[in-house]
Amino acid sequence: xxxxxxxxxxxxxxxxxxxxxxxVSTPIPDVVNNFLEGNIMExxxxxxxxxxxxxxxxxxxxxxxxxxxxxxxxxxxxxIEFYKIEQYISxxxxxxxxxxxxxxxxxxxxVIGAGxxxxxxxxxxxxxxxxxxxxxxxxxxxxxxxxxxxxxxxPNTIVDKYxxxxxxxxxxxxxxxxxGATTMLTDLFxxxxxxxxxxxxxxxxxxxxxxxxxxxxxxxxxxxxxxxLSYNLGKNIVVIGAGNVAVDAARMAIRCAPGSxxxxxxxxxxxxMTGTKHELEMARIDGVKFVQxxxxxRIREKDILAVRVEKTVxxxxxxxxxxxxxxxxxxxxxxxxxxxxxxxxxxVLSETKVTRTARGLVDVDExxxxxxxxxxxxxxxxxxxxxxxxxxxSAREICDRIEKYCEEN
Numbered sequence: 001x002x003x004x005x006x007x008x009x010x011x012x013x014x015x016x017x018x019x020x021x022x023x024v025s026t027p028i029p030d031v032v033n034n035f036l037e038g039n040i041m042e043x044x045x046x047x048x049x050x051x052x053x054x055x056x057x058x059x060x061x062x063x064x065x066x067x068x069x070x071x072x073x074x075x076x077x078x079x080i081e082f083y084k085i086e087q088y089i090s091x092x093x094x095x096x097x098x099x100x101x102x103x104x105x106x107x108x109x110x111v112i113g114a115g116x117x118x119x120x121x122x123x124x125x126x127x128x129x130x131x132x133x134x135x136x137x138x139x140x141x142x143x144x145x146x147x148x149x150x151x152x153x154x155p156n157t158i159v160d161k162y163x164x165x166x167x168x169x170x171x172x173x174x175x176x177x178x179x180g181a182t183t184m185l186t187d188l189f190x191x192x193x194x195x196x197x198x199x200x201x202x203x204x205x206x207x208x209x210x211x212x213x214x215x216x217x218x219x220x221x222x223x224x225x226x227x228x229l230s231y232n233l234g235k236n237i238v239v240i241g242a243g244n245v246a247v248d249a250a251r252m253a254i255r256c257a258p259g260s261x262x263x264x265x266x267x268x269x270x271x272x273m274t275g276t277k278h279e280l281e282m283a284r285i286d287g288v289k290f291v292q293x294x295x296x297x298r299i300r301e302k303d304i305l306a307v308r309v310e311k312t313v314x315x316x317x318x319x320x321x322x323x324x325x326x327x328x329x330x331x332x333x334x335x336x337x338x339x340x341x342x343x344x345x346x347x348v349l350s351e352t353k354v355t356r357t358a359r360g361l362v363d364v365d366e367x368x369x370x371x372x373x374x375x376x377x378x379x380x381x382x383x384x385x386x387x388x389x390x391x392x393x394s395a396r397e398i399c400d401r402i403e404k405y406c407e408e409n
Contacts, residue, residue: 003085010080018067023393024051044093052123055090057389058083062276094161101170105129108193115143116388117199117379117395124399126169137178147226195402198377204345212299221249221339233257234334241339242266243274249337250288267295267309303330344381368398
């Protein structure tokens with residue numbers, strides 16, 4: 001079905017559930033109406049003003065949990081695939097729009113981290129006249145968009161378009177700058193920055209804490225996805241994890257090592273896996289195999305020692321998983337990729353004045369303030385790994401507070 005047919009099928013609800021369950025409240029009926037009337041650039045403007053990164057979120061959002069999954073037509077038939085309309089409009093708009101920076105308000109703001117939250121904040125603040133400097137430890141913008149999501153899911157050509165947008169708006173991009181090493185957060189105030197927004201994400205992989213984790217054939221998914229061609233993968237590849245990062249690593253491994261056997265192994269059954277149904281289905285189509293209800297005990301040179309896990313549904317409906325200690329087995333593994341979550345790194349870990357939670361995340365109050373006056377934080381570095389659109393939604397709230405802080409101080 002074409003995107004035009006999808007637009008025609010849309011009911012343009014007065015109280016759209018699709019918008020209600022979108023983390024950034026995309027005004028979907030307005031966009032669809034303009035699209036059907038031929039006002040493509042107006043539809044693009046609406047999307048961009050609501051969420052400048054709509055060209056990205058329309059591709060990588062877990063649509064089944066957001067607009068698509070809450071469309072009223074889904075109760076009796078096929079929901080509207082609005083995200084396909086959004087992809088078309090947003091990418092067309094990005095290619096055509098020529099943005100110019102507004103008059104400067106003379107206020108400097110530093111944004112640390114050029115991932116989705118940092119890119120959003122830089123665009124939003126620049127459009128309000130702020131003098132924005134975007135600091136990034138890598139050589140290019142994107143963060144997880146470039147170095148964490150495989151190119152076959154999100155082409156880097158889309159991410160690259162935002163480098164032009166930032167440049168057109170006068171944002172100063174400072175690459176290869178690890179804030180927390182030579183430059184500390186508090187140093188930025190000495191150079192006239194009135195506020196600092198920390199959006200460094202969670203790029204530090206969590207460990208399993210098992211014997212064999214430091215062997216040469218073992219790596220972490222976030223490192224593997226950053227430069228997959230750097231790794232020599234064997235015939236039997238095991239990805240330990242149950243989320244979308246594990247799925248991305250498994251699908252990338254299939255592409256990097258044609259003819260290999262790639263297994264996703266975790267201690268859950270399929271219905272409790274945290275990866276979205278769509279991504280899990282795509283992994284199966286690619287040829288990834290699943291080994292469920294296995295808990296890793298030890299990693300060895302050619303295999304993994306695992307123990308079977310039994311699932312129990314309790315009387316209150318909750319679920320628990322317990323290892324069957326006597327039921328062990330060996331899973332062949334020439335290479336092991338670990339994908340069991342991530343934590344923060346960078347500026348937050350080096351800056352001793354930033355208070356952190358027990359999980360090592362940045363501790364903020366309800367206004368997004370850190371323990372350093374004028375330093376705000378949002379996104380994964382505060383909540384732990386979430387979706388791209390959730391990071392953008394939290395950055396939008398913090399931008400409101402940064403503007404208020406700059407006006408009052």
